[in-house]
Amino acid sequence: MIFLPMNIAFFSIFLLLLAAALAFLFNRNQKFLIGVCFSMTTIASLLMVAAGGWAVGKGITNQVILPMGLPDLLFHLRLDPLSGFFLTVIGLLSFFVSIYSLGYVKGFLGHRSVTSLIIFYCLFLAGMFMVVLADDALFFLISWEVMAAASYFLVMFEDEKIENRRAAFLYIIVAHVGAIAILLSFGVMAGLATGFQGFSGYTFDAMRATNFPLGWATAAFLLAFFGFAAKAGVIPLHVWLPEAHPVAPSNVSALMSGVMLKTAIYGIVRVTFDLIGVFPWWWGAIVLIFGLVSAVMGVLYALMQHDLKRLLAYHSVENIGIILIGIGLAMIFTSYQMPLLAALALTAGLFHTMNHAMFKGLLFMGAGAVLHATRERNMEEMGGLIHKMPWTAAFFLIGCISISALPPFNGFVSEWLTFQAFLLSPSLPSPLLNLLIPMGAALLALTGALAAACFVKAFGVTFLGHWRGPHKPDVHEAGWTMRIGMMLSALTCLALGVLPTVFIDWMDVLSEQLVGAKIATSATGIGWMWLTPIAHERAAYSGPIVFAGIMAIVVIAYILLHARPAAIKRVPIWDCGFEKITQRMQYNATSFSMPIRRIFGFLFSIKEQVRLVSQYGHRAFPKKLHYHLRIRDLFWGWLYKPVVDASFWISRKVGRLQQGKIHVYLIYSFVTIIVLLVFLR
């Protein structure tokens, strides 16, 4: 049969590689290249959505062995519902982002060649798709490295800036440390699957068929979790994320943050639920704790940022944390043989994966449009953009509402499901967990509130008020392709929020395969209108009714305001009741986050300086006040600096071996031979 999901996926990857080759060949005509190549990636992404959606919807599993690879190590591919789900997530966002890129990348024309951007963009997409499709350790790691290397070059795109080079360097180091851990994890599993004599254990099928002893399985899990956590940006391995995401081109940041981090989630789910299969409860507890820490710390760090894209990058840390909370809970429930609750938690986690891809992609695209228009990333310099960029502002607002988990958008549904999983945890047969898990729910609630505060700040400071910068640039609305890209993802956010039951029905086959229970029969128990996990008398949410209610309130408010002409009065904006306030005196990002900085100050390394510049050198005659605030990650000093220092120290010591004299090297070999002969004869 020719027409299979797998074949569509092949064709899509082929199209991506073809686009990369085209970009390589037709380097000359840049404008033509942008049009053709991004159209091709758009089609390829859409095909991937079709392949993935089909595989999930019908619960199909396709397996293929490619006649490629190393001798005896052929490439195995598999498209099962789990891969299909992630293909859909990746494909959908890359579809939107590819449309957006048609307009966005044109902004580079005239400054620099975009050929490398296009080539690595295509390879990056192909790498992500292949990671999800891989069914053996070798092909998985090759794809993983293709993805990492391509994204490295994308971060490096504007390589004349030092911050890009620094961020890319940090990124490639963390990516490789993570990849080594993943490699070792697969090595442990492959070795246990068939022993260390042959290579046949490298397929995922062999690993699936093996029952690992607990000690080795734990080693494999911890290595894999470490490796994937480095990619996902779980605290404390997140440092590369707020460096790399802001400096990459915005369409790339959207993809990196929206979907590349999700490949790590895919890896964690694949290794724990599928390859290892049986695990003790404390694995789940580890994932849960890291998820909680990432969620809370991520949002707190995000609140302190005034660089729009950096703020969004820290929010990715937060949302990865929320996804991991769902997965961790699912693991705990699975280990206690509670498949229904596990299915609920897993669905919550995976649903949030989808949602985060959509709204984070949308927000990064919005940030890209702002950056494109103002050439500015610092929120302290922006303001009042809603007048110049009404469309972008509206879409960005939708993204903000979604990420703040407010109904009727999608973020609410998945966080609500996560809360349901939390609230059902008292049925666990372990008093310790019953005591500790509700605290996790409290932390998640805190995260949600702080995220909302953060996006009030992000939206308010960027789009409302007056322009804060010294000279106002000529701001223009984003082009129509960029607007279409943003609009489609905004509509998806809305659709997922209003009709979650349809989506959960579709993805239910996943939880059935991974944890052995469906929630759709209970979740949509009383029709597609109501989402009722477990039982409808316990908790129910109806997206359509909430949406209709909110729309009704909005319409009534609009009518009431516009019925009487006098109801709306225009006054100077943001003057807080004072008169003649200048633009520099507006409420800004730093002042907005000040209360939270005071409360949670112990979690950051804050350096605050106030310096008085006075006339005649005396304080009695003040002239100017300089305020300097520097907030840094604590983890950098705690964790990374010691490691970096230690590795430099060790390499200096090891460097002594290199005398540069040929005799010394010969003596090394001579001594080695003698020692080997003495001890191993």
Next chain:
Amino acid sequence: MNTSLAANINSFLAAMVLLTAFGMLVQRRMYGLIHLFAWQGFFLSISTAIVGFVAGAHHLYISSILTLSLKVILLPYILHILIQRLKIHKEVETIVNVPMTMMIGIALVIFSYHLTAPVRELSTLMTRSTLAVALATVLLGLLMMITRRHAVTQIIGFLAMENGLFFAATSATYGMPLVVELGVALDILIAAFIFGIFFFHIHTTFDSLDVDQMARLKEED
């Protein structure tokens, strides 16, 4: 020729190989070194021929002829020319003094005998007693490379090591298959050419063939 006589002759030749190896270790003059190397190759080739004759392994004749032509005639000739072209007539400088080198060399020979003792007991070949000598020749070649600082002597040390390996192959298993033998011979020839080219380059770059000069290539920190 009966086997015991052949074994005796072979042992004698092995002793000569070892002697030349020691000779090379202490020889200070460049030309003397090359002559000693040629002699070592000569003893090796005769020994190979005798082993081939007694054991009935006729491909060893070819090996023997190859050794004779390569290691006794061609390579010493190339090295000779090289020395003349590069005008290296001065005495070879050593890093470690000669008595010390000799002591280490003797220790290595004893060590080799100790090492091959189990093999001697298990093996039934008539050449089994020479295996220790072969191993000692390898180690002495390496020692020579370590103790000399001139690039040409290092190459001779390397070639002496190869001699030792060849000798080990004949004494342990009556020689490697002919194909391997041919391949090794070709490698040696190519290596000699490459070394020759490198010497010219090193000479023109550093104006010397003292390998210590190459320490300047090291990365500074």
